[in-house]
Amino acid sequence: MMTEEKTPLLTQPDDPEAVYVNVTTTGGQPDPNHDHSTTSHIVKDTRFAQSSGSSGSGVRQNLLYEPYDGPLMTGNRYHRQSSSAADIAQPLSLSWKDVNVYAMPKDRGCCRGPPKGAEPRHLLRNVSGIVKPGTLLAILGASGAGKSTLMNVLTCRNQTKNLVVQGDVRLNGVEVGKSIRNMSAYLQQDDLFIGTLTVREHLIFRALLRMDKRIGKKERLQKVEEVIRELGLSKCADTVIGTPGRVKGISGGERKRLAFASEVLSNPPLIFCDEPTSGLDSYMAKNIVQTLKLLVSKGRTIITTLHQPSSEVFEMFDQLLLLTEGRVAYFGPANEALEFFSNENFQCPPNYNPADYFIMTLAILPDSVENCKRRVESICNSFEKTSTCKGMMDEIGEISSSSSNGYNLSSDFDSSRYGASWFAQFINVLWRSWVTNVRDPIVFKAKIFQTIVISVLFGLIYLKTNDEYNQNDVQNINGLLFLLLIQMTMQNLFAVINLFPLELPIFLREYGSGLYGVDVYFLSKNIAELPAFTIFPFVFCTILYWMTGLYQAVDNYLILCAVIVFSANIAGSFGYMVSTAFASVNVALAVAPAVITPLLLFGGFFLNNNTIPDWLLWVKYLSWFQFSNELISVNQWKNVDHIYCTNVTEYPAPEGSPVCETGAAILEGFNFKEDNQFLDLMVMAALFVGFRLLSFILLVIRAKRSKA
Numbered sequence: 001m002m003t004e005e006k007t008p009l010l011t012q013p014d015d016p017e018a019v020y021v022n023v024t025t026t027g028g029q030p031d032p033n034h035d036h037s038t039t040s041h042i043v044k045d046t047r048f049a050q051s052s053g054s055s056g057s058g059v060r061q062n063l064l065y066e067p068y069d070g071p072l073m074t075g076n077r078y079h080r081q082s083s084s085a086a087d088i089a090q091p092l093s094l095s096w097k098d099v100n101v102y103a104m105p106k107d108r109g110c111c112r113g114p115p116k117g118a119e120p121r122h123l124l125r126n127v128s129g130i131v132k133p134g135t136l137l138a139i140l141g142a143s144g145a146g147k148s149t150l151m152n153v154l155t156c157r158n159q160t161k162n163l164v165v166q167g168d169v170r171l172n173g174v175e176v177g178k179s180i181r182n183m184s185a186y187l188q189q190d191d192l193f194i195g196t197l198t199v200r201e202h203l204i205f206r207a208l209l210r211m212d213k214r215i216g217k218k219e220r221l222q223k224v225e226e227v228i229r230e231l232g233l234s235k236c237a238d239t240v241i242g243t244p245g246r247v248k249g250i251s252g253g254e255r256k257r258l259a260f261a262s263e264v265l266s267n268p269p270l271i272f273c274d275e276p277t278s279g280l281d282s283y284m285a286k287n288i289v290q291t292l293k294l295l296v297s298k299g300r301t302i303i304t305t306l307h308q309p310s311s312e313v314f315e316m317f318d319q320l321l322l323l324t325e326g327r328v329a330y331f332g333p334a335n336e337a338l339e340f341f342s343n344e345n346f347q348c349p350p351n352y353n354p355a356d357y358f359i360m361t362l363a364i365l366p367d368s369v370e371n372c373k374r375r376v377e378s379i380c381n382s383f384e385k386t387s388t389c390k391g392m393m394d395e396i397g398e399i400s401s402s403s404s405n406g407y408n409l410s411s412d413f414d415s416s417r418y419g420a421s422w423f424a425q426f427i428n429v430l431w432r433s434w435v436t437n438v439r440d441p442i443v444f445k446a447k448i449f450q451t452i453v454i455s456v457l458f459g460l461i462y463l464k465t466n467d468e469y470n471q472n473d474v475q476n477i478n479g480l481l482f483l484l485l486i487q488m489t490m491q492n493l494f495a496v497i498n499l500f501p502l503e504l505p506i507f508l509r510e511y512g513s514g515l516y517g518v519d520v521y522f523l524s525k526n527i528a529e530l531p532a533f534t535i536f537p538f539v540f541c542t543i544l545y546w547m548t549g550l551y552q553a554v555d556n557y558l559i560l561c562a563v564i565v566f567s568a569n570i571a572g573s574f575g576y577m578v579s580t581a582f583a584s585v586n587v588a589l590a591v592a593p594a595v596i597t598p599l600l601l602f603g604g605f606f607l608n609n610n611t612i613p614d615w616l617l618w619v620k621y622l623s624w625f626q627f628s629n630e631l632i633s634v635n636q637w638k639n640v641d642h643i644y645c646t647n648v649t650e651y652p653a654p655e656g657s658p659v660c661e662t663g664a665a666i667l668e669g670f671n672f673k674e675d676n677q678f679l680d681l682m683v684m685a686a687l688f689v690g691f692r693l694l695s696f697i698l699l700v701i702r703a704k705r706s707k708a
């Protein structure tokens, strides 16, 4: 008897928006009378029929996929959209044949080459496989079996220099090389998000930048809502994503689903996932694999590596690739793997998780390495002789030869780099950078604290309510001016160093996915941070100015603030340079003080300008302390004619009080000249531009390298 019912794919109890697929059952077997011409695009092409009908039937529930009305093998971008979220512009079959990877011995450095007698390590040995649209392939194997290495070969990513890769990787029978990245999505193990955005904001950001240029904004926003519903994110759509360990946000499972949602927006026909369930409990892991099944049911091709899938999860796999020692121990329908192993006299005990059993059987145990190696070699050799393996090799050959038959990638495949115009990229990235700055509660509070509390504290220490100076004040005022410079430098330098390297991996990943260019990111970031680099130093300077009796005149106040704001921005530029050069908070934090200290030394406060040795004069030109100190000191002292002797404390000074010094004499003592002001400004401008330019160049290099 045939029954047809709607089964939710994402198991969210009582969720009115749960996604359903048609499940047609005839006593556990696919219904032969069901109209397959409308059940799935897979059935439309006989080459794919096997994957939809046979995969996984029997052991697990038979899914007859939702109607697929989209075109087959047409369209020029994978993220071409239609009214249906299910529409994959171009279903893709991925095949790989005789993939071999060798790790060459590493050089010992200093041009000494590799150690004598060191042999290349053979990491992958003649690994072949094929995975078709509408199929979920799980790659399993013990640690070190070669899963990540194979994923890297298939995705043309993360290949280190010492690896030599041989083999043939094809999409629909066509060798596409690195273009595979434009046609696929790669979900890496670690989810990287800007934690201050909400789920919906994040998806809108992605939709505006990643989807095809020809799709209107309204359609994009509709698609976002559709994806939120499809991936069960409705409940947390307006919750901030959060930053683990810092700001509480959505759960681990929701983060994973959000990562899928981010990729699904652009409708990739091919998705690679690296350990998508790591760190999740078994319920969440099942939920994630159900999400994969949902995506597969729309005609996508998904390849995932997994650690320790539960029995329930195992039953959801269509195809299984078991790797051991870089070789294929089994490749084929997941539900036939047990039979293959039992034919080899490896009988999985009843009620035992098949995945665990396979991994244990194929593992190389440290206390019996030789035995284990013999066992896995025999399994791999046997698999090569099976009809499953031969059938697979035939299919690979067939799809490669049919690529010349029009059964291939559309010839007008558009691999243009970005999905949005330069201006659209700029507006959206600027918006996100701005939101990130103003919403980060910890950073924002820290900046307010630093600005108000520390300036008031300094103000109380240097408190002075008049601008009549005596000799005691000279040391205080000079110390205060230099302290102001140091405080503004450190505050802004470390604000950048503590945060920018944390954001770099997100930038590199998004740049790699073609969301926006380096120039857009850098420019937006610089502009978005400008208000913080201006307002906080200005407020700091203002509080101190009026508390400490610096030279009281509006012009002088404004000049002082301008120089301090300028210095703060140079310090920020320097922070960007150090951060992009080292890309790690820890290293940048260790390097920055070591570089700043000599620059401070040449600031004109600790070391007189006249005494700098000639051979070190160039360092002086890198020290913005020197130039800004000269500017603010001239600004402070140039109009001061009376510096009374120490015993004069009254205000105004009594008639005839002894004058010991003038402001000009103080400037002379430091070798500061009023005439240098223009030069000072020019050098500061050069340092500001130079540091930013260097940061930009370093960022471009880093971005290009990360894509290599």
Ligand SMILES: Nc1ncnc2c1ncn2[C@@H]1O[C@H](COP(=O)(O)OP(=O)(O)OP(=O)(O)O)[C@@H](O)[C@H]1O
Pocket: 103, 121, 123, 141, 142, 143, 144, 145, 146, 147, 148, 149, 150, 160, 162, 163
């Ligand atoms: N660049 C490299 N140079 C030398 N050896 C490498 C390199 N990359 C990987 N290997 C080695 O290749 C083998 C397979 O590594 P791979 O990371 O692919 O394993 P895996 O199955 O993904 O393991 P895990 O599940 O622990 O991540 C390991 O022994 C590893 O040490």
